[in-house]
Structure formats: C-alpha cells, structure tokens
Amino acid sequence: MAVQSVSQGGKSIAHKADIFAKPMHLENPMSSTLIVEIIQDEVQKNNMAWMMEKQAKSMPTALRDNYNPATDSSYGNNHVKDLLDTKDGTLSLIMDVFLTVPPPTLSADKLPVFEIEDSDLVKLDSDKPFPEMPPSAEEWEPANPLPDSQQWEDVHKAWKQPSLETGDQGQLGSVSRWHKAFNWDKAKCPGWPVCQSKWTQSLTTFLWQRR
Numbered sequence: 001m002a003v004q005s006v007s008q009g010g011k012s013i014a015h016k017a018d019i020f021a022k023p024m025h026l027e028n029p030m031s032s033t034l035i036v037e038i039i040q041d042e043v044q045k046n047n048m049a050w051m052m053e054k055q056a057k058s059m060p061t062a063l064r065d066n067y068n069p070a071t072d073s074s075y076g077n078n079h080v081k082d083l084l085d086t087k088d089g090t091l092s093l094i095m096d097v098f099l100t101v102p103p104p105t106l107s108a109d110k111l112p113v114f115e116i117e118d119s120d121l122v123k124l125d126s127d128k129p130f131p132e133m134p135p136s137a138e139e140w141e142p143a144n145p146l147p148d149s150q151q152w153e154d155v156h157k158a159w160k161q162p163s164l165e166t167g168d169q170g171q172l173g174s175v176s177r178w179h180k181a182f183n184w185d186k187a188k189c190p191g192w193p194v195c196q197s198k199w200t201q202s203l204t205t206f207l208w209q210r211r
Contacts, residue, residue, distance in 0.1 A: 001032065002059065002093040008036035009049030015056065015094045020066040027067050034097065048102055055096035064091050 005014040018029035038050060069075065146154070 002064065002095055003032045003034045003097075004094070006034045006036065006052060006054065006094070006097050008038065008052060008099070011049045011052060013052055013054050013097075015054065015092075017091060017093055018066075019093060020064055022063055022065050022067045025067045025069075029066070036097075036099065038099075050102055051100040053098040053100070054094045055098060056092045057095040058090035059093050059095070061089055061091055064093060 002019050003015075004017075004019055005012055019032050020026055020029055036050075038048065040048075
C-alpha cells in the first residue's frame with residue numbers, strides 16, 4: 001500500500017508525490033497515512049520515537065495515475081498511442097518503511113570525579129612557615145650562548161690548535177683514541193701514521209664543512 005506520510009512517537013516522514021488509484025476512477029488524489037504505535041510492557045513512557053526510513057519504489061502509472069474519463073478505453077475511446085507510450089511509465093511512491101530501535105539511554109554516572117593528583121597530598125601542620133628557598137649562586141648559571149658562526153670558529157680553532165696537556169698529541173692523539181674506541185684495525189691500513197694523518201685531515205675538513 002502506498003502512503004504519503006508515516007508517523008510514530010511524535011516523529012513523521014512524508015513524500016511529496018500524490019497518490020491516485022486509476023482502477024477506482026479517482027480524479028482527485030487520495031490521502032494515505034500510516035500511524036505506528038510501539039507499546040512496551042512495564043514501561044511508563046510508551047510509544048518511544050524510533051528511527052524511521054522511507055523506501056520509495058517505482059509504481060506503474062497505469063495503476064497509480066489520476067483517472068481521466070476522456071482516455072478511458074472502456075467507453076469506446078481509442079487511445080492505443082497513449083497506452084503504448086513508455087514515457088513516464090512509473091511513479092515514485094512510499095511503499096515500505098524501515099523502523100530501527102532508538103539508541104539506548106545510558107544511566108547517569110553518579111560517581112564523583114576522582115582527583116588522582118590530590119589523593120596523594122598530605123597536609124603538614126607546622127607552627128612556623130617554611131623558609132623561602134635561597135636563590136642559586138651566579139657562578140652556577142650557564143654562560144650566554146655565542147652566535148652560531150662564532151661557535152664554529154672556536155671549535156675549528158680548538159681543533160687546529162688544541163690547548164691540551166703535554167702528551168695528548170693534539171689531533172693525532174684524538175684520532176688515536178677514536179681508533180681505540182671504534183676498534184679500527186691497523187692491519188687493514190698499511191702505514192699507520194699515513195692513515196692517521198689522512199683521517200685527521202678528513203675530520204678537519206668535515207668539521208669545517210659543517211660550519
């Protein structure tokens with residue numbers, strides 16, 4: 001059965017298309033309304049609003065179009081051309097309605113909010129107030145940062161002319177420590193002093209390019 005509107009629980013949906021019944025010889029549109037009531041046992045508020053969705057289908061105009069006596073072939077009128085015309089052969093009408101249960105109503109959370117940070121606080125009673133913390137000594141304050149270009153120049157100068165203690169051998173001593181730390185194999189580098197010098201030059205070039 002085609003319907004124009006559906007109502008349930010205070011909600012309604014409608015369709016704009018008029019409904020006719022040509023076999024009933026209706027020249028004016030008919031009214032068709034579907035009313036749905038859903039009753040739940042032992043529930044004070046019955047007929048709750050469910051979610052509704054209309055389903056429109058294509059119906060033949062031979063049954064659902066308005067009736068016109070001038071085109072009625074039962075009266076001897078020959079309208080074969082109109083009967084064989086496939087244009088506008090269907091109408092979109094509501095034929096089905098899908099009802100979906102409403103989302104559940106969650107119970108109210110009656111537990112108070114638990115402040116986990118405040119739960120570990122312990123109140124200390126004291127006759128005198130706590131003394132103020134003395135400021136830190138200026139000697140322990142960090143030095144003001146230098147510009148980036150000045151920092152690279154200082155690093156390069158310290159690498160080229162290290163001010164190390166006697167016996168550190170400057171760049172060669174630093175490369176030797178890296179050789180020992182990374183377990184470089186002297187056997188794979190014949191002429192260890194030559195390799196040591198090349199690594200020192202490569203490291204100097206790398207530091208200068210990073211400037």
